[in-house]
Amino acid sequence: MSTDPDQTRIADLVGKNDVLLFMKGSPLFPQCGFSSRAVAILNHLGAEFDSVDVLQDQGIRQGIKQFSDWPTIPQLYVKGEFIGGSDIMMEMYESGELATLLEEQGLVKAD
Amino acid sequence: MPMAADEIEALIVAGIPDARVEMTDLAGDGDHWAARVTAESFRGLPRLKQQRAVYAALGDRMGGVLHALQLTTAVPVQE
Numbered sequence: 001m002s003t004d005p006d007q008t009r010i011a012d013l014v015g016k017n018d019v020l021l022f023m024k025g026s027p028l029f030p031q032c033g034f035s036s037r038a039v040a041i042l043n044h045l046g047a048e049f050d051s052v053d054v055l056q057d058q059g060i061r062q063g064i065k066q067f068s069d070w071p072t073i074p075q076l077y078v079k080g081e082f083i084g085g086s087d088i089m090m091e092m093y094e095s096g097e098l099a100t101l102l103e104e105q106g107l108v109k110a111d
Numbered sequence: 112m113p114m115a116a117d118e119i120e121a122l123i124v125a126g127i128p129d130a131r132v133e134m135t136d137l138a139g140d141g142d143h144w145a146a147r148v149t150a151e152s153f154r155g156l157p158r159l160k161q162q163r164a165v166y167a168a169l170g171d172r173m174g175g176v177l178h179a180l181q182l183t184t185a186v187p188v189q190e
Contacts, residue, residue: 010138034179071166071173087182088158 006063013065014077019107020047022064023074027051034086038074041093042085047102077106079105114177119169123148126168137181145181154186156158 006065014020019042025031027039027049042049054061054073065071076083081087092098102108102110116134123132129152135145146165153161154161166173173180 084159091158
C-alpha cells in the first residue's frame with residue numbers, strides 16, 4: 001500500500017462516499033465544461049452524490065490522476081470503483097447503464 | 112501552444128495502429144477537440160480500457176498541452 005498521504009486521503013474519500021465526483025469547481029459552480037456535464041448527468045439521474053473540488057486541493061488534483069491511472073478530471077467513483085470520466089459517463093447515461101448501476105446500488109434519491 | 116488535429120491523430124494512430132480517428136474542432140479555436148476513435152482492436156474491451164488505450168497513446172500531453180479532448184471510442188460496424 002502507498003504511504004503517500006494524498007493517496008491515503010483519496011482512498012479514504014472514495015471509500016466513504018458511495019457516489020463521488022472529483023471535479024473542477026462545485027456542483028453549483030462548475031469551473032469546466034466537462035465537470036459541468038458530469039454534474040448535469042448525475043443531477044438528471046437523481047443521484048445522491050458528493051463532490052471534491054480539485055481546484056481547492058493541489059495534492060488531490062495531482063494525486064487523483066495517479067490513484068485511478070486516468071489523466072483527466074472529472075472522475076466518477078461509485079461504491080469505491082472508478083467508473084470513468086465525463087465522456088464515459090455520457091455514453092453510460094445515453095445507454096441507460098449509468099441509471100441501472102445507480103438504481104441497483106440504491107443510490108438514487110427517492111422522489 | 113495547442114495541439115493541431117493531425118498531430119493528435121498521428122499520436123493516436125502511432126499507439127493504436129488500426130485506429131481510425133475523426134477529429135472535430137468543438138469551439139472553432141483549434142484548442143477544444145472531440146476525437147472519435149474507431150478500432151477493431153477495441154472489440155471486447157470495456158469502454159474504460161478503450162479510453163485508457165487512447166490516453167496511453169497521447170501520453171502526458173493529455174491534461175497538459177491537450178487539456179480539452181472529448182473522447183468517444185467505438186468498434187467498427189460490420190458491413
